[in-house]
Amino acid sequence: MxxxxxxxxxxxxxxxxxxxxxxxxxxxxxxxxxxxxxSRGIKPKDLVLAEALVEQHSELIIKKWHEFHGE
Known part of the structure; x- marks a missing residue:
């Protein structure tokens, strides 16, 4: 993405x-x-975008974490 x-x-x-x-x-x-x-090497503007995407999709990330790790 x-x-x-x-x-x-x-x-x-x-x-x-x-x-x-x-x-x-x-x-x-x-x-x-x-x-x-x-962070290592990612441009600041890309960090801002990545953080916004993590925020936007945090529920999905948490769901997938629990599905995979069973925690």
Whole structure:
């Protein structure tokens, strides 16, 4: 989506979070509440967009986290 990939790893840990990868770098956001945890190389404008997308889709991200991790 918008040149970014949103994903989580199979051996994840709480709190619920999502990783973002773009051509420029990576970032990690906690989901509830949405908060940037770390960023490496992603342009500031793309971080703003990624954060807005995580906020917009946070319910779906949480649902998918629980489906996959069973927590």
């Amino acid at each position: 918008f040149g970014m990939k949103f994903f989580f790893y199979s051996l994840e840990h709480l709190p619920i979070h999502i990783h973002v990868r773009s051509a420029d770098g990576t970032a990690k956001f906690e989901v509830n509440p949405v908060k940037l945890v770390e």
